[in-house]
Amino acid sequence: MSFLRRKLRTALADNWEDIVEASMAHWAHLDDGERQTLADLIEAIVTTKRWEAANGFELTDEIRTVIAAQAGLLILGLDLDAYDDVGTIIVHPSTMRFHRTSSGDIAGTVVDGDVDLLGEASYGGPVVIAWDSARRSARHPEHGHDVVFHEFAHKLDMLDHVVDGTPLLRDQATRDRWVEVCTQEFKLLRAGQGGHLVDQYGATNPAEFFAVATEVFFNRPVELASHKPDLYGVLQDFYRQDPADRVRRNR
Ligand SMILES: [Zn+2]
Structure with a gap:
């Protein structure tokens, strides 16, 4: 049993460290001090932010832990205040398809279309994450994409009220x-x-x-x-x- 797991962490699943180690490739690169800091951030993000699941979807310890670990890694050198604009984290099972109507190129016309989203962050609003994409990126950073890093970076940008x-x-x-x-x-x-x-x-x-x-x-x-x-x-x-x-x- 590792040093980290011995510390009492009532808010997290008993096997949280196994989850992060198995699910997030970045964990292998962190030293003990960084792991300790990240553990504190994971716990804070899991407990102080509101978590919601899309209709018909259910959140698990794994989902909360992995998303919080990615969000936490982003602010490993900052602190939790950096997420003051993050209130609610809404998790969808996979890509969200929205029907949107917007102005067309020709004046007076509208364009209807389905828009696929992996995530979304709006000023003062929730962070929305597609779980299958977040899980894939955490395991395969070499692809260069990560919807959690992306949406939480928008939240850091919004902290000064200008996006x-x-x-x-x-x-x-x-x-x-x-x-x-x-x-x-x-x-x-x-x-x-x-x-x-x-x-x-x-x-x-x-x-x-x-x-x-x-x-x-x-x-x-x-x-x-x-x-x-x-x-x-x-x-x-x-x-x-x-x-x-x-x-x-x-x-
Ligand atoms: Zn974006």
Whole structure:
């Protein structure tokens, strides 16, 4: 029995550490101190946030633990206050299909269509997550995607009440550097010259760019640090983590 499991954790399933170890590849790269911090964050996220299941779906310890572990990893270098804008976490079994009506390109027309969503985060609203996608990404970070990282990154961005791809940064110089680097990378992506790591979806707007870049930062950190050191640097500075170093030291 490990040190972590011996500590009394009434809010979590007895086998929470087995769940995280089996379900989240990142766990293998964390040292004891980081695991302890993450354990505290998992417990806090499970107990202080409201969890809801989509109609007909039921939440399990595994679902809550794995999503909380991914959300916790994102703020391993920050603290729980970073999720002040997260109230409710709603979990769907898989991709959500919504019927949406929106304005068409021609004035006065509307376009009806079905939209498939893996997740959603809106200012002041819940975080919505498709469980099958979250589970797959936690096991296979090498694909570079993670709906939990993505949606919770949007929540970090919303903490300053502006959804613009620039989260709260410690001072003006840091903010200037952030805007300079991210604007440059965003423009490259929009021009189709963003490289192979950052998904084209990040070209939608600066907020999506931050969320997509966050997915790459945590899931393909060594490649991002090598191909886009400036972008890696500002994300490392904001998240106060060096996931590329974690991967390298465990190789
Ligand atoms: Zn998004």
